Amino acid sequence: xxxxxxxxxxxxxxxxxxxxxxxxxxxxxxxxxxxxxxxxxxxxxxxxxxxxxxxxxxxxxxxxxxxxxxxxxxxxxxxxxxxxxxxxxxxxxxxxxxxxxxxxxxxxxxxxxxxxxxxxxxxxxxxxxxxxxxxxxxxxxxxxxxxxxxxxxxxxxxxxxxxxxxxxxxxxxxxxxxxxxxxxxxxxxxxxxxxxxxxxxxxxxxxxxxxxxxxxxxxxxxxxxxxxxxxxxxxxxxxxxxxxxxxxxxxxxxxxxxxxxxxxxxxxxxxxxxxxxxxxxxxxxxxxxxxxxxxxxxxxxxxxxxxxxxxxxxxxxxxxxxxxxxxxxxxxxxxxxxxxxxxxxxxxxxxxxxxxxxxxxxxxxxxxxxxxxxxxxxxxxxxxxxxxxxxxxxxxxxxxxxxxxxxxxxxxxxxx
Numbered sequence: 001x002x003x004x005x006x007x008x009x010x011x012x013x014x015x016x017x018x019x020x021x022x023x024x025x026x027x028x029x030x031x032x033x034x035x036x037x038x039x040x041x042x043x044x045x046x047x048x049x050x051x052x053x054x055x056x057x058x059x060x061x062x063x064x065x066x067x068x069x070x071x072x073x074x075x076x077x078x079x080x081x082x083x084x085x086x087x088x089x090x091x092x093x094x095x096x097x098x099x100x101x102x103x104x105x106x107x108x109x110x111x112x113x114x115x116x117x118x119x120x121x122x123x124x125x126x127x128x129x130x131x132x133x134x135x136x137x138x139x140x141x142x143x144x145x146x147x148x149x150x151x152x153x154x155x156x157x158x159x160x161x162x163x164x165x166x167x168x169x170x171x172x173x174x175x176x177x178x179x180x181x182x183x184x185x186x187x188x189x190x191x192x193x194x195x196x197x198x199x200x201x202x203x204x205x206x207x208x209x210x211x212x213x214x215x216x217x218x219x220x221x222x223x224x225x226x227x228x229x230x231x232x233x234x235x236x237x238x239x240x241x242x243x244x245x246x247x248x249x250x251x252x253x254x255x256x257x258x259x260x261x262x263x264x265x266x267x268x269x270x271x272x273x274x275x276x277x278x279x280x281x282x283x284x285x286x287x288x289x290x291x292x293x294x295x296x297x298x299x300x301x302x303x304x305x306x307x308x309x310x311x312x313x314x315x316x317x318x319x320x321x322x323x324x325x326x327x328x329x330x331x332x333x334x335x336x337x338x339x340x341x342x343x344x345x346x347x348x349x350x351x352x353x354x355x356x357x358x359x360x361x362x363x364x365x366x367x368x369x370x371x372x373x374x375x376x377x378x379x380x381x382x383x384x385x386x387x388x389x390x391x392x393x394x395x396x397x398x399x400x401x402x403x404x405x406x407x408x409x410x411x412x413x414x415x416x
Contacts, residue, residue, distance in 0.1 A: 004085030017359025184315030
């Protein structure tokens, strides 16, 4: 049986990781393609990936292609020309609808890592998946095509951790706290770890969280807590709206509270608040000297390219879920998590850990589709799938995971 052809769309830091990992596990795929808008830059990156992984006199391991991924017709041509079987979409979330529609037209399986967004719209009501993704579910089901939504780390692996908890650790779940701490240092005055347009938007928007069975909203950075996590120690984390809450609240309807928390240092918050108070984090265009421009695009143009941070990044990240509930009539609390090291990830694939923790899960999912271990033949959020095959494979692709029972009093047993 022929191996499926794989197309990766997007050439940022996550695209770098996805391309490296796809080539590293090329035995699972047929031809591997890597597409973005700028072919010259992408060709150089593809050559680097080939040099890193080629053995002996192997021919081209990954072929670069140009595509405007916001144009359905152009994306259809790409998928037809490459005879694509699986698309891994790690492009801007503004591209998601066009890529999904191109997959529907060409009969291609689809994987993404983040929710679709409209470029100049902010603070849309929950659940966010109901605007672009879920309305297309009947079409994917009608064609028996797989569409795996939010298959990065958060969203993605944390959703699968929740599915693992429900399947193996709890009879009922009362609360889920998703916690993301980047304890690394890149040495720059201020920078975002991925696309600044998307990153600044998710931090500035009002928090949306699932509380007592309903959506609750409040201004950013108003609610916080202190944690001490494995390998990264003590940090203050702040409640944020985040992609995974939008589907977990639907797929875990009997869980009263689901919250996402992200760590921010004092310096980062001070700089962000200045930018925000001046209106520079806004994605709503304003007129400047007769031209309309979104203020956050100006900030993005001035900030370092997130991919450029990788070379000097040190330290680790910890991302996990703190889950409470009952098992066999007793109250239980478990923490399920992964750590990654920026410098180690850079040495392996030339990217920092934030990109690594997104690219590795996406290629893990592509391998599971390729071998048939996951085959829902419809659109799903990944917590709807069996977590076992994924969690068995992810360490082989590059990220291990751990689970530990924690004290019920809310304390953390890890060194601070």
